[in-house]
Amino acid sequence: MKDRMTPAVRMTGHTQRGQCAKRMSILDSAADVFCRQGFAGASIDEIAAVACVSRQTIYNHYREKETLFVAVVEDVMNRANAMLFSVLSSFPDSTDDLEDELTAFAVRLNKNCICNHDGKFLRKLVQTEGERYPHLFESWRQQGPGKLITALSALFGRLAHKGALAIDDFDVAARQFVALGNADLQMMILLGGTPTDEELEKAARNAVRTFLKAYGRPAAEKAGHPPQFAAMSG
Amino acid sequence: MKDRMTPAVRMTGHTQRGQCAKRMSILDSAADVFCRQGFAGASIDEIAAVACVSRQTIYNHYREKETLFVAVVEDVMNRANAMLFSVLSSFPDSTDDLEDELTAFAVRLNKNCICNHDGKFLRKLVQTEGERYPHLFESWRQQGPGKLITALSALFGRLAHKGALAIDDFDVAARQFVALGNADLQMMILLGGTPTDEELEKAARNAVRTFLKAYGRPAAEKAGHPPQFAAMSG
DNA sequence: GTAAAATTATACGCCATTGTCTAAAACGTC
DNA sequence: GACGTTTTAGACAATGGCGTATAATTTTAC
Helix, strand or coil: CCCCCCCCCCCCCCHHHHHHHHHHHHHHHHHHHHHHHHHHHCCHHHHHHHHCCCHHHHHHHCCCHHHHHHHHHHHHHHHHHHHHHHHHCCCCCCCCCHHHHHHHHHHHHHHHHHCCHHHHHHHHHHHHHHHHCHHHHHHHHHHHHHHHHHHHHHHHHHHHHCCCECCCCHHHHHHHHHHHHHHCCHHHHHHCCCCCHHHHHHHHHHHHHHHHHHHECCCHHHHCCCCHHHHHHC | CCCCCCCCCCCCCCHHHHHHHHHHHHHHHHHHHHHHHHHHHCCHHHHHHHHCCCHHHHHHHCCCHHHHHHHHHHHHHHHHHHHHHHHHCCCCCCCCCHHHHHHHHHHHHHHHHHCCHHHHHHHHHHHHHHHHCHHHHHHHHHHHHHHHHHHHHHHHHHHHHCCCECCCCHHHHHHHHHHHHHHCCHHHHHHCCCCCHHHHHHHHHHHHHHHHHHHECCCCCCCCCCCHHHHHHC
């Protein structure tokens, strides 16, 4: 039992800078290779080559392949969570131009959280390796899609309270909003392709149009009273 | 260059029977292992063990691992296509009880085509290995989801023509129908889990309810004329 | 029963990969 | 410039999987 020298703990000064850069480079390259080849198909040598780093350096930072994999997933998850939080905080608050604002929100959600690199990575890896790492998967599920639906549900609740939407089950509406937003992009998402801005825009518009046909303008059909007054309550 | 003895081509009589059974056993087991481990992670030995077959027998039927993989994918695709065709031919034709019939249809679609073994296999494998086998992937895309949307679009067109639905873009509506049907099951689908009958029923009901809120009862709002006469045109 | 074909068990060579080790080189700090 | 740390390159054994070869055994056809 020799005294391990704790490689990345000392950081007496700027030494941390270089190590941190290496670490990030390794994490990024590993994410790339793991995403393309899967866990079993990815080789440490290839990751090292992509990262422009010696193989030994990788083993210096991460004990074994599995350690590296877990670190990569956690890293991507953190980025994805931060991005999701940012996008969620841009959910429309006012009720005029609701269609346009919801459409823009759906574009942001798809572009920055679902169709981006991290989204593709997480979907692919969780699906393929999730059963082998239940803890990782569960964590992603809760902090990713779980958070998304919970937050959307609450936000729709606020819009409904304002009278801008007529929703009976907010959770269902939240899931349907996301599902509708992906409807036109399903194939591209499954493929891992990146939609153009026009495709994103059109997909979101189709989704929101249908969503509002189903949930827009509160009980106007049932009671028949115009809901315009609701716009004043904001 | 010796005269290869063409193992499974002669079939002078019942020889084919036993071979066919072995082949199916190999294909099924290989599908199982490939689905769990991916192409790179799957080992011929494990496939042989699951199939209760000697490894040599596998190499006797399929030249190499890749040949086996392609054969497995094609086999599953054929089954899935047949099932999809069967389900599509049960699309509701009458316009009364449309909600119930569409719901039952959505249940069948999800249960037999999307959440079943073959659906899970194809989604997972196409996503992970699709880029390495573009031909396989393209074939699946056209005959699977492509056919589904095309057929659904045409079927919605007929219902709209009958006056039971008010749809402007049939293709979009078809994609949205599928997306809504999956909305409540997204996580389970990504996980590869199998929903219970109740979950299937509830998911389909939520989906169809929203779908009909958006597309049900034709231009009644715009023109206000009852569309019942359209039911005679069938 | 016999002959042909298929299957099995086993061993083998080959190659890629993992993870370790060591000495040399590069880097950053003082 | 000296020193400690990190990185690098290369070699290394061990492992495991792929694909082949061979002989024995079973199955099937007639």
